[in-house]
Structure formats: structure tokens, C-alpha cells
Amino acid sequence: MTKRLTGRDTEASAPAQGREAILAVAKKQFAEYGYHGATLSKIATRAKVCKANIFHHFGSKEGLYLAVLKDYCEQLSPLRGSRPISAPTCREQLRQFAQVHLENMLNEQGAVQLFLRELLAKDSLRKEILAKGVLEDNFSSLVQMVREGQEAGEIRPDIDPAMLAVMLLGADVFFFMARDVFQHFRDVHFAEAPGDYSKALSEILLKGCLAKRD
Amino acid sequence: MTKRLTGRDTEASAPAQGREAILAVAKKQFAEYGYHGATLSKIATRAKVCKANIFHHFGSKEGLYLAVLKDYCEQLSPLRGSRPISAPTCREQLRQFAQVHLENMLNEQGAVQLFLRELLAKDSLRKEILAKGVLEDNFSSLVQMVREGQEAGEIRPDIDPAMLAVMLLGADVFFFMARDVFQHFRDVHFAEAPGDYSKALSEILLKGCLAKRD
Amino acid sequence: MTKRLTGRDTEASAPAQGREAILAVAKKQFAEYGYHGATLSKIATRAKVCKANIFHHFGSKEGLYLAVLKDYCEQLSPLRGSRPISAPTCREQLRQFAQVHLENMLNEQGAVQLFLRELLAKDSLRKEILAKGVLEDNFSSLVQMVREGQEAGEIRPDIDPAMLAVMLLGADVFFFMARDVFQHFRDVHFAEAPGDYSKALSEILLKGCLAKRD
Amino acid sequence: MTKRLTGRDTEASAPAQGREAILAVAKKQFAEYGYHGATLSKIATRAKVCKANIFHHFGSKEGLYLAVLKDYCEQLSPLRGSRPISAPTCREQLRQFAQVHLENMLNEQGAVQLFLRELLAKDSLRKEILAKGVLEDNFSSLVQMVREGQEAGEIRPDIDPAMLAVMLLGADVFFFMARDVFQHFRDVHFAEAPGDYSKALSEILLKGCLAKRD
DNA sequence: GATGAATGAGTGTTCATTCAT
DNA sequence: AATGAATGAACACTCATTCAT
Incomplete structure (x- = not known):
């Protein structure tokens, strides 16, 4: 009840929250600056979440990066069709x-x-x-x-x-x-x-x- | 007389000295790991010089990177011929x-x-x-x-x-x-x-x- | 219950913790050695905290110095009365x-x-x-x-x-x-x-x- | 013959050279920024001499500072009269x-x-x-x-x-x-x-x- | 007298990460 | 699910200093 529905957030550019917000920002940052150039502090700030929260959701920088990679893959694959x-x-x-x-x-x-x-x-x-x-x-x-x-x-x-x-x-x-x-x-x-x-x-x-x- | 002969260094991959040693190592590191992935500590260690010496010769990491870029350019351009x-x-x-x-x-x-x-x-x-x-x-x-x-x-x-x-x-x-x-x-x-x-x-x-x- | 009592810290010069410990040490150091003479490493050591923690609380050396200044101000002003x-x-x-x-x-x-x-x-x-x-x-x-x-x-x-x-x-x-x-x-x-x-x-x-x- | 006469440089604000140039700049820098705030690099740059030259003339930063102090003293004492x-x-x-x-x-x-x-x-x-x-x-x-x-x-x-x-x-x-x-x-x-x-x-x-x- | 190259120790700062709450 | 405090290791960079020339 207290939890907001997050289902339709994926559509349009509505400000996602939590895990999704992090992922969205991370995708941009990693794409733009590369793995080493991107920093978790910046990602956390832009996603408006606590830095520790990234670790809660993704375990590590590497983990986040892999999630980004995976997300990009899913985003890319179906496009061919x-x-x-x-x-x-x-x-x-x-x-x-x-x-x-x-x-x-x-x-x-x-x-x-x-x-x-x-x-x-x-x-x-x-x-x-x-x-x-x-x-x-x-x-x-x-x-x-x-x-x-x-x-x-x-x-x-x-x-x-x-x-x-x-x-x-x-x-x-x-x-x-x-x-x-x-x-x-x-x-x-x-x-x-x-x-x-x-x-x-x-x-x-x-x-x-x-x-x-x- | 008192100066050591360094002539043959140019020929093979003999260990260059000072500025050139740094540049040589930096070229490898930047190429391999990118700007953010490469670190001056590693470059200094591999070039067998003090980290501070890098700054003496190139002013900053950016300066070193630009020197590397410039060097690669000169190395590449004449190749066409x-x-x-x-x-x-x-x-x-x-x-x-x-x-x-x-x-x-x-x-x-x-x-x-x-x-x-x-x-x-x-x-x-x-x-x-x-x-x-x-x-x-x-x-x-x-x-x-x-x-x-x-x-x-x-x-x-x-x-x-x-x-x-x-x-x-x-x-x-x-x-x-x-x-x-x-x-x-x-x-x-x-x-x-x-x-x-x-x-x-x-x-x-x-x-x-x-x-x-x- | 699980929280430690820190009440008596305010009374005497008992070792404060975290932010306050840093501030207390910083006040002494800056007063004694001046801005340039004081070093964050020394402050961190004496406050028994990690150096990075200073940045977590004060952002920068300048930030810490300003906090010290502000604190001294508040300490001084009411004295008149x-x-x-x-x-x-x-x-x-x-x-x-x-x-x-x-x-x-x-x-x-x-x-x-x-x-x-x-x-x-x-x-x-x-x-x-x-x-x-x-x-x-x-x-x-x-x-x-x-x-x-x-x-x-x-x-x-x-x-x-x-x-x-x-x-x-x-x-x-x-x-x-x-x-x-x-x-x-x-x-x-x-x-x-x-x-x-x-x-x-x-x-x-x-x-x-x-x-x-x- | 090859050496320029430096005798009258002290009079007026003619750009002193060597030792005197260093001393002149050092006096300003130490006065303005204090001992820790002043740096030999800056002094050397402003005096247009090599940093190593400072050590040649004054032995150390402390030595330079003492020379500055002494110079200021001599400059001050006779003024009363x-x-x-x-x-x-x-x-x-x-x-x-x-x-x-x-x-x-x-x-x-x-x-x-x-x-x-x-x-x-x-x-x-x-x-x-x-x-x-x-x-x-x-x-x-x-x-x-x-x-x-x-x-x-x-x-x-x-x-x-x-x-x-x-x-x-x-x-x-x-x-x-x-x-x-x-x-x-x-x-x-x-x-x-x-x-x-x-x-x-x-x-x-x-x-x-x-x-x-x- | 003066320089450029070189250095080791130290600077302030940022990193990814952990933990208690 | 989420946070603020805390950390150790590493970061780029600067310091005063030395040395061969």
C-alpha cells in the first residue's frame, strides 16, 4: 500500500526510482565515460540515491556494469525484428x-x-x-x-x-x-x-x- | 667521455631513459587501458622513474596523454609512405x-x-x-x-x-x-x-x- | 538501547566521535599551525578517524577550515555576555x-x-x-x-x-x-x-x- | 667583462639578479603567505631563476627564510632614526x-x-x-x-x-x-x-x- | 653561478566498498 | 529498500631537496 506502483515507469522518461533509476543513470554514464571513467558517486548523485544503495542492488561496480550490459543487450536484440x-x-x-x-x-x-x-x-x-x-x-x-x-x-x-x-x-x-x-x-x-x-x-x-x- | 653511450637504444626495445622511458611506457598503458584506466603510478614504476618525474617532464596526466597522442600521430603519419x-x-x-x-x-x-x-x-x-x-x-x-x-x-x-x-x-x-x-x-x-x-x-x-x- | 551513551562527552574533554572529534582536533591544529601548516593527515590521525572521513563530513580542507572558523565564532560571541x-x-x-x-x-x-x-x-x-x-x-x-x-x-x-x-x-x-x-x-x-x-x-x-x- | 655590474641594482626597483632577485621575491612571498604558505617553486618562478639555485645560495627553505628575516631586520632597525x-x-x-x-x-x-x-x-x-x-x-x-x-x-x-x-x-x-x-x-x-x-x-x-x- | 633531471615523502582528494541502523 | 558514517587503498599532484654537469 505504501509502495508506489512502479510498473509503468519504464514507459516514457518518467523519473524511475531505486534500482531502475540507478540502472538508467549507470547506462548513460558507462556509455559516455567507459568503465573506469564512470564513478559510483556520480551515478548515485544523479540517480538521487545513496551510494550504498547501489551496492545493495548490484553488489559491486562490476555487478552494476554487467547489469547495464545485460540491459543494453535486451534492449538491442529485439530491435532487429x-x-x-x-x-x-x-x-x-x-x-x-x-x-x-x-x-x-x-x-x-x-x-x-x-x-x-x-x-x-x-x-x-x-x-x-x-x-x-x-x-x-x-x-x-x-x-x-x-x-x-x-x-x-x-x-x-x-x-x-x-x-x-x-x-x-x-x-x-x-x-x-x-x-x-x-x-x-x-x-x-x-x-x-x-x-x-x-x-x-x-x-x-x-x-x-x-x-x-x- | 663521461656521458654514457645510449646509441643502440633507438634500435631495439632497449630500456630508454627519463622522458623517453616514461613516454614509451605511457603509450602502452594508455593504449591498453584508456585514459582513466591507466595510472601514473604504474607508468612510473614500469618506466623505473619516480612518479614526480612524470610531472617534471609532462606537467600533468593530461599533458602526458597529449604527448602520447602526438607521438602516436607522428608514428602513424609517415607510415602511409x-x-x-x-x-x-x-x-x-x-x-x-x-x-x-x-x-x-x-x-x-x-x-x-x-x-x-x-x-x-x-x-x-x-x-x-x-x-x-x-x-x-x-x-x-x-x-x-x-x-x-x-x-x-x-x-x-x-x-x-x-x-x-x-x-x-x-x-x-x-x-x-x-x-x-x-x-x-x-x-x-x-x-x-x-x-x-x-x-x-x-x-x-x-x-x-x-x-x-x- | 543499542546506542551508546555519548552524553558526558560534551562535559569535559572526553574523546568525541566522528564529526566532532575531527572538528575538535582541527581547531587545535589550525590555531597552532595556521591553514597551510596544518595537515589533514595529522588531523585524521589525532582524531582517530580515516582521512577520507574528513571529506565525508567537510568536503575539503577549506570546508573543514571554514567549519572551524564558524565554530570558533560561536564559541567567542556569547562570551561577551x-x-x-x-x-x-x-x-x-x-x-x-x-x-x-x-x-x-x-x-x-x-x-x-x-x-x-x-x-x-x-x-x-x-x-x-x-x-x-x-x-x-x-x-x-x-x-x-x-x-x-x-x-x-x-x-x-x-x-x-x-x-x-x-x-x-x-x-x-x-x-x-x-x-x-x-x-x-x-x-x-x-x-x-x-x-x-x-x-x-x-x-x-x-x-x-x-x-x-x- | 662578461659579468654585468650588479652594484647599483639595489637602488630603485631595477630587476635584481641571482641571489638578490630570489631574496626580493622571497620577502614578498613569505610576508604574504607565511612560511608554510610560500613555496620555493613559486619563488623560483617569480625570481626567474632555477629552483636549485635557491639551494645554492641559501641552503634550504629555512635558510632562505632566515635570510629574509635578517634582511627585514636590517631594513627596519635604522628606520627609527x-x-x-x-x-x-x-x-x-x-x-x-x-x-x-x-x-x-x-x-x-x-x-x-x-x-x-x-x-x-x-x-x-x-x-x-x-x-x-x-x-x-x-x-x-x-x-x-x-x-x-x-x-x-x-x-x-x-x-x-x-x-x-x-x-x-x-x-x-x-x-x-x-x-x-x-x-x-x-x-x-x-x-x-x-x-x-x-x-x-x-x-x-x-x-x-x-x-x-x- | 646556474641549470635540468631526478627523487622520496608527503599533499589534498577520490575511489569502491562495508557496516550498523 | 534505503541511508549516513566510516574506511583503506589508491589517485593525481606538490613539496623541499639533491646531484651531475
Whole structure:
């Protein structure tokens, strides 16, 4: 009775309380400053809870970080299905995938930032488990997609499907990381237009850049 | 006469002294653990100098970090010319570039790790100045290369040169970041063969992945 | 029940705990060695608390110092009333004031030492706020006292009341500061007799030193 | 030949060099911040010399401080004679002394600040030796002056000459210390007029504040 | 006479963590 | 579930000092 209902807090940006408030703030902090750069004091302050309360809920900084990681995972995984890839031809599927994937990354900046940082770390403890879990989803979807395209005779059979997948994902990751810097390059016109970027990307992936020689 | 010969230090990884010793250790530590993860105590211990000496030479942790960044920059920039790209056709130049660029990244893992981490940070102070300086070198080389290919009629004129550059660099960056994870993907066969990766990469960039329809 | 009785701590100099223990030690240290001469390590050790605990309670060295200053203020202010000045004639009131004021200073050596040091500093931030608060109390009491004496025709009307106040307070301050040195002056006989000092002081203030010429 | 003549540097405020430059800066710093508040790094920087050079000339911080103290002493002692006290009557001599003494203090703020700080310290090592040396000069002059006045029947014989001396010096010391604070007291009109202060001071000392009763 | 490099002990401060309540 | 007090270890940084040149 004395306890307030906290059920609907997840919807919208209503100020969560207790455990959830901590988690929400921690996600931001870890994403922005990395594991070592983030501090429990700051997280506690911003979440308007006592520092000791963090330990009550998460046991340790490491524990909190893992909870953040897990939360980000759950937040990321279902997204792939948010706008289902469905098109008759493989080339069209790839175009859609390129578009949707980049959109998702930009919608989940915190999660992506954290994962990429994890990739750069040397621990390899969490790196394998987590990054693999997130990457593999997208990766095997793509590979499967390409394989079907090859079986349908649409994609060249001498193409390594994994290679294609890496190129698409890599282009998106690089865009995500360097978009701030791109804005200061005069040769770049797509810095603020992810849609155009995705289109041009899939175009080159499909047709290559060589002029047709006849 | 009274001065000790330190000549051979430059050659191998012989223990440098004073300022250089600190810088060398700091480069490793910052690359491995990031700015916040690295500690001056550890750096001092490993460099076999007094902690206070770091401040004598670099003023502050920030100062040391900037010196490291600057040093990595100078170490990275001239690399582009280390194995000069020279081939009659543009497609061959791109193939060479893909190869050399990835090799360079793998040879300078510390520098690259640091730069990528910097890209993920929010400072934008160092990000712009440094990442721009390093990225732009490779970037504009590539763009120029593609432009010439277009003028020679070798590359499709409707291709955005910057787009091609981003795809190539992005694929390399992504390979660099995720290679550890790749090793655990069964679909991936190039994880430990950067040479093959570069070849397949440029192949797709040039010809695309679509089957020829005639 | 489970809570320990701490009641008697206030009475004597029993070892206070936590915040109060720190404050008590800090007051001594700052008074004895000044702001820069005092160190938090020493304060923590003597207060038998962890150094970090000081920051938990006071935020910073500056914060602790200000708390000390504030505490000394409250300790000093009510003293004026401790032995209320009450006498029919103004001359008697002045005699009493001279006596009581010097006694108070000698009873609160720590506070006085700190205040005088603060007067010699250049901050002017704390100087104004604090010294003013403490000085003004005594100062305006004296001025008011003299004014009433003038209205009653007891004190010469051409006397500046503020001047008289400064002379009385100044003589006490100087005695406080130099009493150690006075002991080695053969001409001085009042060094260890503050009572005599106060008496002689008010005598001269009232009657002057000139021989009566008639 | 290669060495510049440094002889006349002492005159005027020409930028001294080496030892003298250090001493000049150290005097300011010690006076302003006290022994613990002043740092050799700052002194070295401001004197535009190497920190190690300070040790070359003065051996240690303590050594430098003592040199400063000695220098201030020499600077202060002869001042009493700068404007010789000479008047037929004792009362006039006292008036002159009050005036000259306060002037001297205000002209030598650094020295005075340092000495007063020393008086507040607990070392009593230097306190006795130095403060005594400086104080005693003024003190015994005054006492002697008063004694002669008493012998000449000008000063009341029941006055303790030391007491009169302490009151005069104390009033000046207090003015020196609190003059910044005085400016914010509405009752005080002499804060920026040391001349008036000295006059009023000697007036009260001589004649007292009581109204003439007949 | 003067400097730059180097140092050990110490500074104030912050860290993640624990505990009693 | 939540808090304030407390802690030890570590943090970046400054101190006065030394030494070879």
C-alpha cells in the first residue's frame, strides 16, 4: 500500500526510482565515460540515491556494469525484428538491412558506444560473451541472407558471405564512430544523412565501383 | 667521455631513459587501458622513474596523454609512405592500399586502439584535432585515388569517392576491432589472414557481389 | 538501547566521535599551525578517524577550515555576555570591560590566534566576514558604552569613541601576541599578570599620563 | 667583462639578479603567505631563476627564510632614526613617536606582517631572538623617553613606563592589522588617515578620556 | 653561478566498498 | 529498500631537496 506502483515507469522518461533509476543513470554514464571513467558517486548523485544503495542492488561496480550490459543487450536484440526484413530479392533485402541496421545503431547510441568500447578492451572476458552475442545475431542473419541469394543465383557464388557481412557492418560501425569527424571533411556529404549513406553503401556492395567494360 | 653511450637504444626495445622511458611506457598503458584506466603510478614504476618525474617532464596526466597522442600521430603519419602505392591502374592501387592500410593498422595496434577509443569519447576537443589529422591523411589519399580513377574512366562516375573511402577504411577498422571475436565465428575464415581479407575486400568493392546477368 | 551513551562527552574533554572529534582536533591544529601548516593527515590521525572521513563530513580542507572558523565564532560571541558588564559609572564599565575582555582572549587562545592570523592574511573574503563578525561585537559594545559616558558628561565630548575602543582592544591584542616576548623584557612587570595589566591600562585610558599641572 | 655590474641594482626597483632577485621575491612571498604558505617553486618562478639555485645560495627553505628575516631586520632597525625624535617636551616627543612609528610600519608592510606572524607562531625559537630584537628597540626608546618625562615632572610618577609603551605600540599594531576591517565599520573615521589616528592616539594617552572635574 | 633531471615523502582528494541502523 | 558514517587503498599532484654537469 505504501509502495508506489512502479510498473509503468519504464514507459516514457518518467523519473524511475531505486534500482531502475540507478540502472538508467549507470547506462548513460558507462556509455559516455567507459568503465573506469564512470564513478559510483556520480551515478548515485544523479540517480538521487545513496551510494550504498547501489551496492545493495548490484553488489559491486562490476555487478552494476554487467547489469547495464545485460540491459543494453535486451534492449538491442529485439530491435532487429522491429522492422522485419522482407523483400522478394536478396539485393532488396540487403538494401533494407543496411538501412535498418544503421538506423538501429543511431537509435541506440549508448548501447553501441558501450559495445564498441568493450571490443577495444583487452579483457576478452566479457568481450567474447557479450559482443559475440550481439554481433552474431546480425552477422548470421546477413550471412544466411547472402547464402540464399547465392543459391537463388542472385549473388556471385565466389563471394564469401561472411566477407560481405563484415563490410556492411563495418561500414555502419565506422560511420557511427566517425560521423562527428566526418562533418569537418569537405569531401564528405553524407555525414548527416544516414539514409543516403545506407543507399550508397548497398549500391557499391552490390554493383562494385568499376565502370562496365564492354 | 663521461656521458654514457645510449646509441643502440633507438634500435631495439632497449630500456630508454627519463622522458623517453616514461613516454614509451605511457603509450602502452594508455593504449591498453584508456585514459582513466591507466595510472601514473604504474607508468612510473614500469618506466623505473619516480612518479614526480612524470610531472617534471609532462606537467600533468593530461599533458602526458597529449604527448602520447602526438607521438602516436607522428608514428602513424609517415607510415602511409612506408610502402608507396604505385600501380598503373586505379583498381590495382585500391588493392594495394587495402593491403598496406590493414598491415599498418596491425603493426601499430597501440596507436590505433588509442585513436579509436578517442573517437568513442565525447571530448571533441582532442577528437577533432587528432583523429582528423590522422584520418584525413588516409582519407584524402583514397578520395584522390578514386577521383583519378574516375577521370581515367576506370571507376564509375556516379560513385561518391568519399563513400568508397569510408567503406574501405571502415572494413579495416572493423576487422581490427572485431578480429578477436571473429575467431569464434564459424562462418569466418579470414580472421587470422589479413592478406586474404584485404584481397576479398577490394574484390567486392571493385566488382560488387551481384552475379553477372547477361 | 543499542546506542551508546555519548552524553558526558560534551562535559569535559572526553574523546568525541566522528564529526566532532575531527572538528575538535582541527581547531587545535589550525590555531597552532595556521591553514597551510596544518595537515589533514595529522588531523585524521589525532582524531582517530580515516582521512577520507574528513571529506565525508567537510568536503575539503577549506570546508573543514571554514567549519572551524564558524565554530570558533560561536564559541567567542556569547562570551561577551559571560560576565555581564554592569556598573553605575562609565569609567567603571570600561575598567570591567578591559578586565573581562582580556580574560576572554586568554581563555580562548585558539580562537584568537586563528582570528589574528586571518587578519594578517590577504584573502579579505574570510577576513571581512569573520573578523568583522567577531570584532564588531566587542567594538560596538565599547563605542556605545563610551557614547553613553559622553552623554552623561563623564567622558570628554571631544573624544572619538571609536578611537578609545581601538586603543583598548589593541592593547589587549598586543598583550596577547607579545606576552611571551614581554617576559624577557626587564622593564615589563605585568607579563604574567593580566589583571594588573588591565587595571593599569584602563587607568591610563581614563586619566592620561600627564602630571596634573595647576 | 662578461659579468654585468650588479652594484647599483639595489637602488630603485631595477630587476635584481641571482641571489638578490630570489631574496626580493622571497620577502614578498613569505610576508604574504607565511612560511608554510610560500613555496620555493613559486619563488623560483617569480625570481626567474632555477629552483636549485635557491639551494645554492641559501641552503634550504629555512635558510632562505632566515635570510629574509635578517634582511627585514636590517631594513627596519635604522628606520627609527630616519626621522629623529627631537622635541623639548616629553609630550611632544611622544606625539612625534606615535606619528613616526605608524608611518614606518605602513612603509614596511612586508616586514611587519612577517614579524607579527612570527609572534603568533609557537616556535618561540625565532620568535624570541627576532621579534625581541625589533620590538626592544622601539620599546626601550619609549620607556626611556617616558622615564625622562617623569624625572622632568612632566609625566605622572605613578605611571608604569612599560605600560605606556605597550599601549602606544599596541594601538599601532592593531591599526596595522585591522585597518582593512576598519574600513567597513561605520563608527570608524580614521581608517584611511593614519595621521589623524596617531594624533588622537597620543591625545588620549596624554590626557585620558575623562572629563575635567572641578 | 646556474641549470635540468631526478627523487622520496608527503599533499589534498577520490575511489569502491562495508557496516550498523 | 534505503541511508549516513566510516574506511583503506589508491589517485593525481606538490613539496623541499639533491646531484651531475
